[in-house]
Structure formats: C-alpha cells, structure tokens
Amino acid sequence: xxxxxxxxxxxxxxxxxxxxxxxxxxxxxxxxxxxxxxxxxxxxxxxxxxxxxxxxxxxxxxxxxxxxxxxxxxxxxxxxxxxxxxxxxxxxxxxxxxxxxxxxxxxxxxxxxxxxxxxxxxxxxxxxxxxxxxxxxxxxxxxxxxxxxxxxxxxxxxxxxxxxxxxxxxxxxxxxxxxxxxxxxxxxxxxxxxxxxxxxxxx
Numbered sequence: 001x002x003x004x005x006x007x008x009x010x011x012x013x014x015x016x017x018x019x020x021x022x023x024x025x026x027x028x029x030x031x032x033x034x035x036x037x038x039x040x041x042x043x044x045x046x047x048x049x050x051x052x053x054x055x056x057x058x059x060x061x062x063x064x065x066x067x068x069x070x071x072x073x074x075x076x077x078x079x080x081x082x083x084x085x086x087x088x089x090x091x092x093x094x095x096x097x098x099x100x101x102x103x104x105x106x107x108x109x110x111x112x113x114x115x116x117x118x119x120x121x122x123x124x125x126x127x128x129x130x131x132x133x134x135x136x137x138x139x140x141x142x143x144x145x146x147x148x149x150x151x152x153x154x155x156x157x158x159x160x161x162x163x164x165x166x167x168x169x170x171x172x173x174x175x176x177x178x179x180x181x182x183x184x185x186x187x188x189x190x191x192x193x194x195x196x197x198x199x200x201x202x203x
Contacts, residue, residue, distance in 0.1 A: 043188070045091070089126065099132070105118070107142060127153075135199065139190070182195065
C-alpha cells in the first residue's frame with residue numbers, strides 16, 4: 001500500500017539492521033540487536049501492559065484513503081492513502097497516575113543528534129503536555145552505537161530553541177551529560193519507565 005504525507009511525499013518505514021547474525025549461547029539481552037527503536041519500544045510496552053505496570057500505546061495517525069481495489073467481493077484492499085495531518089508525538093499513556101507522552105527518534109550519526117528530526121508541532125505539543133503537569137520526553141537512539149537515551153522535554157527544548165542561532169544538532173556528549181542512558185535488557189527491552197519512576201519521585 002502506498003501512503004503519503006500531506007505534502008505528497010511517499011511514506012517509507014525505515015528499519016536499521018546491524019548486519020550481525022545471532023550466535024548460539026549468546027546473552028539474550030543482546031540477541032535482538034539491530035531491531036528498530038520502534039520495535040524495541042513496542043516490545044517494551046507490551047511487557048508493561050502484560051505486567052500491569054503501565055498502559056502506553058503508539059498513537060495512530062488518521063489516513064485519507066485515495067485508492068481502493070476490490071480483488072474479491074468480500075474484501076477491499078487500500079492501495080494508496082495520505083496522512084490527513086501532521087502527527088503530534090509517537091506514544092502516550094498512563095503510568096502511576098501520570099500522563100506520559102513521548103517522541104522516539106533514531107540517527108546513524110555517532111557524535112550528534114540532528115534537530116531536524118523534530119518538528120515545531122511536536123515541540124509545541126510537548127510544551128502543552130508539560131503545562132498540564134504531564135510527563136514529556138524523547139527517546140533518542142544512536143543506531144550504529146546501539147545506545148538509547150531518554151532526554152526530558154525541557155532539555156530537548158533548550159536545544160531546539162537555539163538551533164536558529166548557533167546549532168543544528170545536539171552533541172552526543174551533551175546528551176550523555178543531560179540525558180539518561182537506558183541499558184538494553186531482555187524483558188523489558190528498553191526499561192524507560194525506570195527513569196520516569198525516579199523523575200516522579202523528584203516531583
């Protein structure tokens with residue numbers, strides 16, 4: 001099926017592989033290296049729901065259907081569609097009575113994270129979440145390094161607001177200093193709520 005953005009650009013789901021094959025007797029925590037960040041988060045969220053830790057889902061994006069084929073009388077196949085409007089952030093849900101809202105991004109850069117990966121409407125949405133005492137953040141993955149960091153929304157905004165003057169990306173060193181490295185695990189895969197739990201305790 002062909003899906004396009006409002007500007008007509010074709011949507012292509014990206015998936016990054018490490019190119020490494022699994023080896024027998026390898027630590028299970030590392031058996032899924034090469035999965036996309038979205039796959040890792042979805043697997044983690046499934047674990048949270050199954051163990052009644054939190055209810056967090058990926059947000060669906062409304063589609064405008066353009067073309068439909070009917071190979072059978074009883075079945076219809078959508079062959080072309082457009083995103084109706086820009087999405088806000090990727091995920092939202094509830095954890096310990098708190099509203100959780102976050103964006104997930106990947107980069108193949110090793111030394112910085114491009115700010116162009118974020119859009120103004122996403123940053124504005126995070127600000128609105130924070131104004132209502134929700135918890136907003138971003139999960140940033142350096143794909144070639146297999147490292148994932150949680151960067152709180154107010155930290156992300158401090159970088160985003162400066163991009164028109166002196167920077168177009170966030171140096172990895174500053175993400176390491178101001179963010180939170182999330183070690184890969186087996187179950188859950190990326191335990192980001194362990195960090196959010198500490199943030200709630202600080203409030």
